[in-house]
Amino acid sequence: MTKGMVIIGAGECGGRAALALRELGYDGPVTLVGDEPHLPYERPPLSKDAMVADAPLLKAIASEAVLAERSIRHIHSLQAVAIDRAAHVVRLSDGSVPTYDKLLLATGSVPRKLPMPGLDGRCVYLRTFNDALAIRAHLSAGNRIAIIGGGFIGLELAAAARRLGAAVTVIEAQPRILMRGVPAEIAEIIHQAHEAEGVKILCGEGIAAIADNGAEVRIALAGGHDIVADLAVIGIGAIPVTGLAAEAGLIIDNGIAVDAELRTSDPDIFAAGDCCSFPLAIYGGRRVRLEAWRNAQEQGALAARNMLGAGEAHAAVPWFWSDQYGLTLQIAGLSDEGRSIVRRELGDGAFILFHLAEDGRLVAASGIGPGNAVARDVRLAEMLIAKQAKPAPEALGSQTVKLKSLLAA
Amino acid sequence: MSNWVEACDAGDIDEEDVMRFDHGGRTFAVYRSPDDEYFATDGLCTHEKVHLADGLVMDDIIECPKHNGRFNYKTGAARGAPVCVDLRTYPVKVDAGKVLVRIGW
Ligand SMILES: Cc1cc2nc3c(=O)[nH]c(=O)nc-3n(C[C@H](O)[C@H](O)[C@H](O)COP(=O)(O)OP(=O)(O)OC[C@H]3O[C@@H](n4cnc5c(N)ncnc54)[C@H](O)[C@@H]3O)c2cc1C
Ligand code: FES
Numbered sequence: 001m002t003k004g005m006v007i008i009g010a011g012e013c014g015g016r017a018a019l020a021l022r023e024l025g026y027d028g029p030v031t032l033v034g035d036e037p038h039l040p041y042e043r044p045p046l047s048k049d050a051m052v053a054d055a056p057l058l059k060a061i062a063s064e065a066v067l068a069e070r071s072i073r074h075i076h077s078l079q080a081v082a083i084d085r086a087a088h089v090v091r092l093s094d095g096s097v098p099t100y101d102k103l104l105l106a107t108g109s110v111p112r113k114l115p116m117p118g119l120d121g122r123c124v125y126l127r128t129f130n131d132a133l134a135i136r137a138h139l140s141a142g143n144r145i146a147i148i149g150g151g152f153i154g155l156e157l158a159a160a161a162r163r164l165g166a167a168v169t170v171i172e173a174q175p176r177i178l179m180r181g182v183p184a185e186i187a188e189i190i191h192q193a194h195e196a197e198g199v200k201i202l203c204g205e206g207i208a209a210i211a212d213n214g215a216e217v218r219i220a221l222a223g224g225h226d227i228v229a230d231l232a233v234i235g236i237g238a239i240p241v242t243g244l245a246a247e248a249g250l251i252i253d254n255g256i257a258v259d260a261e262l263r264t265s266d267p268d269i270f271a272a273g274d275c276c277s278f279p280l281a282i283y284g285g286r287r288v289r290l291e292a293w294r295n296a297q298e299q300g301a302l303a304a305r306n307m308l309g310a311g312e313a314h315a316a317v318p319w320f321w322s323d324q325y326g327l328t329l330q331i332a333g334l335s336d337e338g339r340s341i342v343r344r345e346l347g348d349g350a351f352i353l354f355h356l357a358e359d360g361r362l363v364a365a366s367g368i369g370p371g372n373a374v375a376r377d378v379r380l381a382e383m384l385i386a387k388q389a390k391p392a393p394e395a396l397g398s399q400t401v402k403l404k405s406l407l408a409a
Numbered sequence: 410m411s412n413w414v415e416a417c418d419a420g421d422i423d424e425e426d427v428m429r430f431d432h433g434g435r436t437f438a439v440y441r442s443p444d445d446e447y448f449a450t451d452g453l454c455t456h457e458k459v460h461l462a463d464g465l466v467m468d469d470i471i472e473c474p475k476h477n478g479r480f481n482y483k484t485g486a487a488r489g490a491p492v493c494v495d496l497r498t499y500p501v502k503v504d505a506g507k508v509l510v511r512i513g514w
Contacts, residue, residue: 319477372474375464376463376465376474
């Protein structure tokens with residue numbers, strides 16, 4: 001008898017996987033378990049448009065009607081607490097025990113906690129819709145917002161807070177913002193955009209102590225002076241949610257370790273999205289873990305195919321975007337694989353940096369510009385990266401050579 | 410009454426490419442396919458109202474520049490996450506070197 005498919009984690013990845021199972025024609029039971037009280041929803045707007053809106057709206061991946069129509073059983077507000085691999089059973093926090101033929105772990109990631117005493121209700125993190133609602137209530141003209149960590153979420157939130165008239169200070173321990181994965185040239189453009197909008201950015205600043213008295217937060221910088229804020233938002237990275245998998249004895253390696261087909265060390269259990277680490281063939285099988293929306297989507301769909309026996313390897317090129325003020329950044333590939341950089345101007349201040357490996361292979365492209373100025377060329381670069389192409393640096397750098405023509409070559 | 414509006418010259422759009430066309434307070438996307446036919450759809454993505462004309466055309470697909478949602482521009486059909494709502498399409502004809510779009514009746 002078919003037990004069906006169970007998906008743990010009703011986020012981007014889990015939600016997409018459930019929909020994909022039905023699109024692929026699977027007609028057994030599909031159960032999607034999530035511990036949040038909401039429909040599966042998109043997180044990226046939480047630090048962008050949704051934050052600037054008067055009342056943040058939840059952008060659902062599928063409505064209740066769509067889930068019902070596709071016979072996807074969405075169990076919300078409950079946590080999966082244990083997996084009995086031998087019996088193919090998951091235990092949920094209310095004691096119920098759905099059974100599975102194949103199980104997908106799409107448990108995502110959670111904000112890395114700042115390991116310091118003194119934090120209280122005015123020191124918050126941004127991951128969920130409920131987090132966003134709580135933060136939104138503090139973003140008003142004249143309010144002081146401190147952002148700890150100059151990563152994407154913090155910087156996007158800084159931009160949203162400025163739009164709403166709050167006074168914003170960003171505190172970054174590294175010598176510059178966006179140290180991880182973003183070339184210095186591009187980080188500098190973003191830094192300047194924030195300063196032009198009135199954000200105060202402090203780089204290379206450690207934090208000595210934090211005192212949160214429930215009404216305001218006092219952040220004592222290692223360099224001497226204090227930053228006082230009505231709210232401190234901490235954005236210092238994310239860690240994969242692996243507890244359930246680890247307790248079930250699955251192999252963990254910077255995330256739930258899966259093979260190219262997204263299968264864990266148990267052949268009936270898959271993992272996908274932010275929670276897993278996987279080998280990327282285009283970089284010689286290098287094991288990576290991504291915290292990126294499109295990856296969650298693609299891996300959700302791929303996991304669904306492979307749960308149904310497709311046996312397909314993940315081959316997508318990592319891709320990420322961020323919006324701040326009128327600027328959009330897009331990065332395809334892993335720029336740290338590159339040894340040299342070629343710059344291509346796209347007009348209006350937009351440009352793309354192509355990252356080339358020692359042997360001339362294009363391994364990444366990082367673009368920034370107003371609106372969607374870089375989108376098309378980053379997309380074409382992504383296709384070149386997927387082909388492991390070795391385009392001539394002169395061609396990449398020349399505005400008169402169309403990237404599409406390099407693809408055909 | 411049919412209402413054909415001139416969008417551009419036939420040569421303004423490369424093969425397998427797209428151009429934005431605004432008319433009467435609305436925005437459209439006009440496409441030239443690899444086999445040299447012309448098509449038109451609403452100009453904004455159904456996911457987050459982004460101009461599709463900044464996107465990439467591949468065969469009969471337009472890919473949104475923002476999050477890579479895909480549509481078949483010949484039929485308007487949404488062809489992959491995150492887009493799930495189809496695009497509206499409009500009849501197009503080429504007359505005396507001009508691309509005409511029928512955007513009203
Ligand atoms: C504010 C913000 C902005 C972002 N902006 C961008 C962006 O601009 N571009 C980009 O590429 N990416 C962005 N991201 C990242 C992107 O949203 C994530 O990569 C994506 O959400 C990952 O999807 P996922 O399904 O793997 O994990 P998640 O979306 O985290 O979903 C996992 C779900 O599983 C639940 N869960 C975990 N354990 C259990 C359990 N035991 N039982 C039941 N439920 C469980 C969690 O509560 C959560 O709801 C952003 C993220 C945030 C937070
Ligand atoms: S705006 Fe087009 S896919 Fe999101």
